[in-house]
Amino acid sequence: MEVGKAKSAHVLLLPYPSQGHINPLLQFADRLASNCLCATIVAPIRNRSDFHKADPSALATTHLEFFSDGHDDGLPPDFTFETYEPNLRRTGSRAVGDLIDRLTVEGERPVCLVYDSFLTWALDVAHDHGILGVSFLTQSCAVCSIYDRYLRDLPVTPKEPNGYVAIPGMPLLGLRDIPSFIAQPESYGFFLEMLSGQFKNIDQADYVLVNSFDSLEAEVRKEIAESWSLMMIGPALPLVYLGSKNPRATKISGEQGMLTDCLQWLDGKPVGSVVYVSFGSMAVLSAEQMEEVSGALRWCKWPFLWVVRPPSANEKGGNSLPEGFIEATSEQGLVVPWCPQLDVLAHRAVGCFVTHCGWNSTLEGLTQGVPMVAIPQWSDQPTNSKLVSDVWKMGVRVEVDEKEVVRRGEVERCIREVMEGERGAELRRNARRWRDFAWEAVAEGGSSDKNIKQFVAKLSSSHL
């Protein structure tokens, strides 16, 4: 907490309990704290370490309250999202309701619950306990608009298998460009219901916030503003990576002391020479796909830093490297289980980001001006990839074969396109242009900064 400044109101924040959802809400909590609000995040005990992986400097300004979701020591091997959802709803509602009733921080009771939009039930908890409920959307406006349209029975898929669908504010979208939960409902029925369900009660939320910024999604924002009023407050990332000179801000690696060896490794590489590869915190790649990516990295000869996330108990067999790969490429590359991704992307040695295009990774690559090779895996990632390649023109997207595998030649071709020649230079220029727009949005007086201040003012006045 900042010392010496009177806090004007106390806000509870409830993330969906996974890394890609905790990170932006923690950053938003930090922004509220720097605007003189008290911020308390509520999360299951098992996610404690995710907060330390996220950004320890934000933890200095934010209170944390943990509750048990019955999996305090980690998720069991038979974990499924379907069976977990009612459990989270039950344990989370109880914990949040109880905190609203009894928690006091710096003399302030909570006046508002900012909840991840996936957790629609949290709005009822807030209202039943007499405080404001604010939906926080962690995906792009484009993706939110597609789910909202889906829920309202408006067209979101092409009529013909190889056709396109026209959605206001977006480029024409083929089946491969729309969220996989809509494109393949037979495989993802539960997720489709959950993600489109975000918009069932959104019109009852007191405010709707989105982790995006006005100039990035101006057209689609105009379209969805018709459905519900929203405030773009992103990118929700530590300000020190967004051009801020704020002395309080600390780089993630500095405090974490975690895996700084990969930063030292980057220090020894020429400017723009390293291919950074990461598929985020959830994707599980098949052995065949891992083999193809490994082959591409060896062939293209650039130094590479690859995050290969060890599979958890319920993901056995995924993300496994071909035997002998690490030894065979020890001169060329470095494989790590996790890294301080923002520090890596901000490093001058990194020239290309091979990414699954999770929304956080997309915003992180964009804000650091790093051009991308998009290899989407599922969920919103196909749509994010389309935006990266065709709208923002700061990356290229791979083609898959008939088995839905990206072959090594294709990965190599895309890496070369980003790293070499006039095309690479153009992608870099575009990436830097978007970086500048993002930094402008969060700077004093920028669109997201103004929206956050307006939100804070509304909460503070409702509190008086």
Ligand code: UDX
């Ligand atoms: C999931 C969905 O897949 C994504 O599409 C959705 O928008 C959010 O939830 P996830 O796989 O977690 O995303 O990817 P992403 O959104 O990119 O978030 C991953 C986060 O982990 C990023 O903030 C990234 O910086 C961080 N990370 C990842 C690290 O800090 N270190 C790593 O080594 C890898």
